[in-house]
Amino acid sequence: MAIHVATFIQVHVDSITQEIFTKSGAKMNDFTAKNLNKPTQRPREFSTEQRVNTTNYPTLKDYLEAESAAGFKFKHVDQTYVITEN
Numbered sequence: 001m002a003i004h005v006a007t008f009i010q011v012h013v014d015s016i017t018q019e020i021f022t023k024s025g026a027k028m029n030d031f032t033a034k035n036l037n038k039p040t041q042r043p044r045e046f047s048t049e050q051r052v053n054t055t056n057y058p059t060l061k062d063y064l065e066a067e068s069a070a071g072f073k074f075k076h077v078d079q080t081y082v083i084t085e086n
Contacts, residue, residue: 003085004072006063009053015045020057052082 011020051057058066060082064074072084 005083007053007081008050010048011051011057012046013049
C-alpha cells in the first residue's frame with residue numbers, strides 16, 4: 001500500500017486571472033500579472049487561499065480528483081495535511 005501526504009499552504013490568488021503569485025521585492029502595486037496574451041503591470045487584486053502544497057498549488061477538490069485519477073483514495077484531511085492511499 002502506498003500513501004501520499006500533502007500539506008496545505010496559504011497562497012495569494014489573483015482575483016482576475018486566478019493565477020497563484022508570490023511577492024517579489026517589489027511594492028504591492030508593482031506585481032506583474034499575466035493578462036491573457038501578454039504580461040502587464042497593474043495593481044493586484046487578490047485573495048489569500050489555503051491550497052495543497054504540490055505542483056501548481058491545486059485546491060483540495062482538484063488535488064483529490066487528480067489523486068483519484070491516479071488510483072489513490074481519500075483517507076484523511078485536517079487543517080494541515082491530506083492523506084490518500086492506493
